[in-house]
Amino acid sequence: MREVAVLGATGSIGASALDVIARHPSELRASVLAAGRDVPGLVELCRKHRPDHAVIADEGALEALRSGLSEARLDTRAHAGAGAIEALASSDACDTVVAAIVGAAGLPSTLAAARSGKRLLLANKESLVLAGELFMAAAREGGATVVPIDSEHNAIFQCLPDAAARSGLRRIILTASGGPFRGRSRESLADVTVEQAVAHPKWSMGRKISVDSATLMNKGLEVIEAHHLFGVDGGRIDVLVHPQSLVHSLVEFVDGSTLAQLGLPDMRTSLAVGFGWPERIESGVSGLDLLAEGGRLEFEPPDLETFPCLRLAFEALAAGGTAPAVLNAANEVAVDAFLERRIGFLSIPRLVEETLSALPPVSAVSLAALHEADAEARALSGQAIARHQTT
Ligand code: NAD
Numbered sequence: 001m002r003e004v005a006v007l008g009a010t011g012s013i014g015a016s017a018l019d020v021i022a023r024h025p026s027e028l029r030a031s032v033l034a035a036g037r038d039v040p041g042l043v044e045l046c047r048k049h050r051p052d053h054a055v056i057a058d059e060g061a062l063e064a065l066r067s068g069l070s071e072a073r074l075d076t077r078a079h080a081g082a083g084a085i086e087a088l089a090s091s092d093a094c095d096t097v098v099a100a101i102v103g104a105a106g107l108p109s110t111l112a113a114a115r116s117g118k119r120l121l122l123a124n125k126e127s128l129v130l131a132g133e134l135f136m137a138a139a140r141e142g143g144a145t146v147v148p149i150d151s152e153h154n155a156i157f158q159c160l161p162d163a164a165a166r167s168g169l170r171r172i173i174l175t176a177s178g179g180p181f182r183g184r185s186r187e188s189l190a191d192v193t194v195e196q197a198v199a200h201p202k203w204s205m206g207r208k209i210s211v212d213s214a215t216l217m218n219k220g221l222e223v224i225e226a227h228h229l230f231g232v233d234g235g236r237i238d239v240l241v242h243p244q245s246l247v248h249s250l251v252e253f254v255d256g257s258t259l260a261q262l263g264l265p266d267m268r269t270s271l272a273v274g275f276g277w278p279e280r281i282e283s284g285v286s287g288l289d290l291l292a293e294g295g296r297l298e299f300e301p302p303d304l305e306t307f308p309c310l311r312l313a314f315e316a317l318a319a320g321g322t323a324p325a326v327l328n329a330a331n332e333v334a335v336d337a338f339l340e341r342r343i344g345f346l347s348i349p350r351l352v353e354e355t356l357s358a359l360p361p362v363s364a365v366s367l368a369a370l371h372e373a374d375a376e377a378r379a380l381s382g383q384a385i386a387r388h389q390t391t
């Protein structure tokens with residue numbers, strides 16, 4: 001029996017993970033559920049999955065969680081605070097961790113799970129962008145088994161499961177759906193609404209990653225993620241827009257072979273790979289009907305003029321040091337402001353670019369240096385938004 005901590009249980013990945021877990025009652029059990037602020041949502045999940053521990057990140061919500069659990073007559077133990085999530089992620093309350101908290105807030109628990117040698121189903125891509133080298137070293141030293149859950153990286157993982165399979169790798173080709181604004185001109189994006197930006201054509205996801213998909217920052221974060229996970233520099237990572245979202249990524253070898261993984265756009269496939277690997281287990285996702293999209297798989301180059309975030313991410317990866325941390329932090333602040341309707345869509349890349357040029361990269365040898373870069377970038381982009389609103 002695998003005892004699973006689902007961190008970010010009330011989110012989109014959390015729901016998919018719990019769906020796969022519930023399909024395997026004799027092999028998988030949710031022993032820890034953690035969420036940000038949604039106490040009723042968390043209690044409801046506890047009713048259904050009966051974990052040993054429930055954690056709410058919001059420190060002020062401990063009493064509400066306690067009383068919700070006792071009203072539901074559950075003996076699940078209540079905890080609150082980021083420190084409790086981190087402690088449980090590395091405790092013997094679980095042997096497997098689904099890291100599905102959104103944003104840099106997921107870093108402490110993701111790192112803790114890596115250090116303590118868990119099987120780690122890694123969805124929280126911002127952790128890798130912020131602290132990829134430290135994370136990979138922690139996973140190596142802790143003996144963690146990392147299975148990437150991001151569909152592209154899960155596809156690459158399936159094509160390159162170990163070091164031997166990676167010999168002779170020439171390049172990685174990440175596919176991108178192109179998001180809801182594929183084919184649009186830059187000018188036409190000035191007035192797009194939050195509703196339009198989060199209406200992804202192929203995937204149903206949380207709001208932050210949906211906006212990232214619309215700006216193509218999601219693909220930029222994924223380029224950096226692929227660099228850390230598979231040890232490939234930016235020059236050997238290509239991006240192709242593939243509107244059908246059936247080919248989840250490809251790898252090319254020196255002998256001219258290209259391997260790809262295909263499947264319906266449903267995150268339960270990646271999660272089932274993570275829980276079962278090296279075995280294959282049921283995920284609830286049906287097989288692919290290649291004729292469904294008119295028998296067509298299309299590919300086109302990304303439009304970096306209209307979607308500069310992808311270019312900015314490649315540049316941050318090449319600059320190295322604290323640049324990816326700055327890119328990620330400025331983007332999180334800008335996306336929050338867009339979702340709160342404080343800035344327009346085109347201000348997202350502008351803010352990220354301004355913040356990157358204001359904070360030249362320094363070497364990122366320690367977590368402290370990365371946290372400092374993250375905090376500086378948040379402060380600077382926050383100030384820029386405030387200025388922007390008063391002018
Ligand atoms: P979501 O917004 O649906 O869910 C986020 C979860 O994180 C929620 O449970 C929320 O309560 C929790 N959370 C937020 N802030 C927190 C905090 N400070 N402390 C603890 N918990 C907190 O997001 P999602 O779409 O499920 O994405 C989660 C992560 O997975 C992101 O990093 C995203 O990039 C990645 N991812 C998601 C998908 C997808 O299909 N949804 C695909 C690939 C990668």
Ligand code: MG
Nearest residue numbers: 150151152222
């Ligand atoms: Mg992805």
